[in-house]
Amino acid sequence: MTQDDPLLTVENLHTSFHTDDGTVNAVDGVDFTVRRGETVCLVGESGSGKTVACESITQLFKRPPGEITAGSIVFDGIELTNCSERELTDIRGARISHVFQNPQNALNPVYTIGWQLLEAIELHQDVSRAAARAEAVELLDRVGISEASDRLEAYPHELSGGMKQRVMIAMALACQPDLLIADEPTTALDVTIQAQILRLLKDLQAEYGIGILFVTHDLGVVAEIADRVVVLYAGKVMERGTVYDVFETPCHPYTRALLDCLPGRGSLGGIPGSLPDPMAPPAGCRFHDRCPDAVPDCSTGDQPAFESVVGEDHEVSCLHYRTAAEPTVLESGVEPRRPSERTDGGDTHD
């Protein structure tokens, strides 16, 4: 495996939930890759399938009701969809780490953070208590927690939300993962702390060469940290490409609608309308009934096949992006900022 081979390749992923009311096809034929050392963002409104796509990788959801019904997930040469529960548990602990939105729920309130961190370290490494303790201190120090050796004695409730998220990141790093999956890790934090945590992730990535799969509904956050972006809507990929291409030349009307929701860009109340019923998605493009550019052809057949557009691996699933995209982008006056120019954060639309 060379440096350029994807660390993670997800192809044609279908993940469903079988409920009393019917089957929800939460992820309905999704492809993306994550290379070593890069950050890929999954972005889309609430309910678009971002979390389910992430949880499919190591099958974190309950099975049943959840089930991967088709597709392939290859991590460093291993087909994860063929792995046993035991093999998945090993991979989850040792090579793929998760960081979640609410560190509260992930930390055990009755143990000190030192105890929890030592547990994580000792689970993955055959080291003495003293060595594990030294590593715990080093990890806390590395994630920006000052007076780390004193903090080991603290209980989760004694730490702020940002601190708790730093502890979670330290725990996620304890196994020296190749892939970090971070699902809205900063959404619960205020904007300043959010920016600090994003910077921390970028620094750690540069240091350890970790691939990061990052979930957010906030394109402001995407601009800060992504190398590449995958735009999801109702379980399908609408557009994907480098962050620069997607921001500079957004081709899918959905991507443009999301970009218009960035602070200062005009669209205040979010995108009009709502996601389709996940049990009965419409024919044609899933976005057609909310799309300002839709034509009758958009509501028949399947989600349009991907077409390549200008840029590196830039692809869009839209029948008429050429005719629709250019005038809209030019006339809207949207001036995509370079990622480095963004300092504000905050919610966009939901």
Ligand SMILES: Nc1ncnc2c1ncn2[C@@H]1O[C@H](COP(=O)(O)OP(=O)(O)OP(=O)(O)O)[C@@H](O)[C@H]1O
């Ligand atoms: N356990 C479950 N049972 C039934 N449906 C589920 C389950 N988990 C997720 N879903 C459905 O799958 C779809 C995708 O959900 P998912 O949580 O992946 O969205 P998301 O993009 O992560 O949204 P958010 O931004 O709110 O986190 C939604 O329609 C959701 O209701």
Ligand code: NI
């Ligand atoms: Ni989610």
